[in-house]
Amino acid sequence: MRATLRRQLLHLATDLSALAADPDDLGHGFDLLTRSYVTPVADAARAALRSDPAIAPLLRERYWGPWPSPAELQAMPAGSLGQAYAGWFADAGGQPMPDPVIAAGSDGDDVWLHLRVRHTHDLWHVVCGCPPTAVGEAAMSAVNVIQLRWPGSAMLLGADLLHRCLEGPTPGAVDVGRAVAYGLELGRVCGPLLAQRWEEGWDRPLADWRAALGISAQVAASPFAGDASEGITRSAGSNEGIRRGGSAH
Numbered sequence: 001m002r003a004t005l006r007r008q009l010l011h012l013a014t015d016l017s018a019l020a021a022d023p024d025d026l027g028h029g030f031d032l033l034t035r036s037y038v039t040p041v042a043d044a045a046r047a048a049l050r051s052d053p054a055i056a057p058l059l060r061e062r063y064w065g066p067w068p069s070p071a072e073l074q075a076m077p078a079g080s081l082g083q084a085y086a087g088w089f090a091d092a093g094g095q096p097m098p099d100p101v102i103a104a105g106s107d108g109d110d111v112w113l114h115l116r117v118r119h120t121h122d123l124w125h126v127v128c129g130c131p132p133t134a135v136g137e138a139a140m141s142a143v144n145v146i147q148l149r150w151p152g153s154a155m156l157l158g159a160d161l162l163h164r165c166l167e168g169p170t171p172g173a174v175d176v177g178r179a180v181a182y183g184l185e186l187g188r189v190c191g192p193l194l195a196q197r198w199e200e201g202w203d204r205p206l207a208d209w210r211a212a213l214g215i216s217a218q219v220a221a222s223p224f225a226g227d228a229s230e231g232i233t234r235s236a237g238s239n240e241g242i243r244r245g246g247s248a249h
Contacts (some may be wrong), residue, residue, distance in 0.1 A: 058178055062112050076202060082203055124193050129222050141180075142183025143190070164176045174224060179224075191213040193215055
C-alpha cells in the first residue's frame with residue numbers, strides 16, 4: 001500500500017471514528033468531506049455530473065440566476081418556493097448564503113459544481129422536506145449519495161448508522177435508519193436536483209416543484225411529514241450535508 005494512501009486512510013478512519021462517537025462533531029465532519037473530495041471516487045463522481053445531459057447545459061453557461069433578498073423572498077406568494085426558503089431563515093433569525101464569488105482563474109467546471117451544490121443545499125432541504133437536524137442531514141446525505149455519488153456523503157451515512165447501532169435511537173427523534181431509507185428512495189425517484197434552474201421559479205408553488213420532480217408522494221409520506229422543524233433552519237451555508245446541531249461553515 002502506498003504511503004500516501006495509507007495516510008489518507010488513517011485520516012479518514014480517524015474522522016469516521018470521531019463521527020461515529022459524536023455525529024455533531026463538525027470539525028471531523030468537515031475534514032472528512034474535504035479529504036473525500038480529492039479521492040479517485042470523487043473524481044469519477046464529478047466526471048459523471050459533468051457528462052449528465054440534464055446538468056451539462058447549466059455547467060456550460062455557468063448558470064447562476066438572481067437570488068432575492070430575504071425580505072423579497074418572504075413577500076412572495078404563500079406556498080411558493082421562495083417563501084418556503086425564506087421561512088427557514090426568518091423563523092430562526094438566520095440569513096441565506098451570500099452570492100458566491102468565483103476567484104479569477106478558478107472558474108472551472110468542478111468549481112462551479114461544488115459552489116452550486118453548496119449554495120443550493122438548503123433549497124434541496126426545503127424541496128425534499130428534510131429538517132435541519134442530524135437525522136434530516138442524514139436523509140440529505142442519502143440523497144447526495146444517489147444523485148451526486150459523493151463519497152463523503154456515503155461515509156457520513158456510515159458514521160450515522162454506526163452511531164445508531166452503538167448508541168441506539170435518539171428518543172423523540174425520527175430514527176436515522178428511516179431517514180436514510182427515505183433519502184435513498186427520494187434520491188432515486190427525484191429528478192436531478194443539480195439540474196434545476198431554481199432562480200427562475202422562486203414564486204412557483206413548492207408543491208408544483210415537487211410534482212415536477214416526481215416526489216410529491218414520497219414527501220407526503222416521509223418520516224418528517226408534519227414535523228414542525230421541517231420548515232425551520234438554525235443556520236445557512238452547510239457543506240453539502242454538514243450542519244450538525246445548526247452550525248454553519
